[in-house]
Amino acid sequence: MPPARSAMTIARLAASAGVGVETVRYYQRRGLLETPPRPDGSGSGGGARRYGVEDVRRLRFIRSAQAAGFTLEQIGELLALDAGTDRARARVLAGARLGELDAKIAELEAARAALRRLATACADGGTGPCPILEAFEG
Numbered sequence: 001m002p003p004a005r006s007a008m009t010i011a012r013l014a015a016s017a018g019v020g021v022e023t024v025r026y027y028q029r030r031g032l033l034e035t036p037p038r039p040d041g042s043g044s045g046g047g048a049r050r051y052g053v054e055d056v057r058r059l060r061f062i063r064s065a066q067a068a069g070f071t072l073e074q075i076g077e078l079l080a081l082d083a084g085t086d087r088a089r090a091r092v093l094a095g096a097r098l099g100e101l102d103a104k105i106a107e108l109e110a111a112r113a114a115l116r117r118l119a120t121a122c123a124d125g126g127t128g129p130c131p132i133l134e135a136f137e138g
Helices: 010-017 021-029 053-067 072-080 087-124 131-137
Strands: none
Touching: 010 021, 010 053, 021 053, 053 072, 072 087, 087 131
């Protein structure tokens, strides 16, 4: 049995989660969010589709998972998990994401240190080419 729908339009659904209507449609095309039938049952014309509180919850889940850096494929897997029985798989996905974040943080810290060294060398040097510009040319 499909979840109960309310009088919420796609525009209201999108606004409730702080996204645009096209973002909602994109998630629907990707299979992350259900596309409800039109009220007349024809699938085209005949009235706007209606969304309910479960759709809002799911859309907010997607946005929160994206903010944590999960890919849409990973989010699809998270959505398919059962909150009561699939804790181990959720931990595996979270652990993998943590590893990716740690690697990105290390990369950014290295880039910051390199740029800091170049900026210091540029400020200390009086003549000759700028170390910052030289580094980016090579």
